Amino acid sequence: xxxxxxMEGPVTLSEEAFLTINCTYTATGYPSLFWYVQYPGEGLQLxxxxxxxxxxxxxxxxxxxxxxxxxxxxxxxGSVQVSDSAVYFCALDSGNTGKLIFGQGTTLQVKP
Amino acid sequence: xxxxxxxxxxxxxxxxKDVELRCDPxxxxxxxxxxxxxxxxxLEFLIYFQGNSAPDKSxxxxxxxxxxRTGGSVSTLTIQRTxxxxxAVYLCASSYGTGSYEQYFxxxxxxxxx
Numbered sequence: 001x002x003x004x005x006x007m008e009g010p011v012t013l014s015e016e017a018f019l020t021i022n023c024t025y026t027a028t029g030y031p032s033l034f035w036y037v038q039y040p041g042e043g044l045q046l047x048x049x050x051x052x053x054x055x056x057x058x059x060x061x062x063x064x065x066x067x068x069x070x071x072x073x074x075x076x077x078g079s080v081q082v083s084d085s086a087v088y089f090c091a092l093d094s095g096n097t098g099k100l101i102f103g104q105g106t107t108l109q110v111k112p
Numbered sequence: 113x114x115x116x117x118x119x120x121x122x123x124x125x126x127x128x129k130d131v132e133l134r135c136d137p138x139x140x141x142x143x144x145x146x147x148x149x150x151x152x153x154x155l156e157f158l159i160y161f162q163g164n165s166a167p168d169k170s171x172x173x174x175x176x177x178x179x180x181r182t183g184g185s186v187s188t189l190t191i192q193r194t195x196x197x198x199x200a201v202y203l204c205a206s207s208y209g210t211g212s213y214e215q216y217f218x219x220x221x222x223x224x225x226x
Binding site for chain 2: 032043044045046049051089093096097098099100101102103104105
């Protein structure tokens with residue numbers, strides 16, 4: 001079946017450090033891939049997405065590239081800020097229905 | 113404009129009771145999704161609606177769970193004879209359509225079964 005695997009957290013970084021959160025997936029066909037973020041006390045919100053191989057999604061300094069050959073969609077940011085502290089979820093939609101399959105989530109804590 | 117709203121925000125119920133959770137999607141959004149977020153299972157899909165129809169109910173954990181949507185708007189998730197393992201945050205999301213459209217999530221209903 002379809003699944004998403006994320007690196008386990010928590011991830012603790014100092015401000016301005018480089019961030020990578022790994023995400024790999026298993027799916028039939030050509031899924032769309034997403035990163036959602038949940039800031040403390042807030043609801044889930046879309047961070048970025050990519051709908052086909054080699055697409056790069058980007059938003060708020062974050063980016064992720066859809067790599068079909070490695071079935072990966074790793075999230076990166078060059079310089080994190082304290083305000084990036086949140087839980088990040090990788091997700092896929094394999095049937096183009098919007099039914100999202102989520103990874104377990106990775107907690108990021110950025111210290112000043 | 114208004115986002116997705118859910119009610120109640122918190123619900124504490126005794127084991128064996130029935131509960132109803134409500135979701136008001138963003139106006140004009142035809143697709144509506146229910147998910148469950150729990151410590152042990154992470155974020156799980158439950159069911160989605162396109163209009164008033166539910167093409168995929170595959171995530172509903174048991175026949176104690178049901179959902180409906182009326183008028184292409186409000187949706188209700190009903191859990192009968194609640195069990196302690198039903199304790200979780202129930203999230204609703206809506207989107208302009210199915211597929212890779214952005215889903216807008218509500219704040220969730222935290223259900224505690226004692």
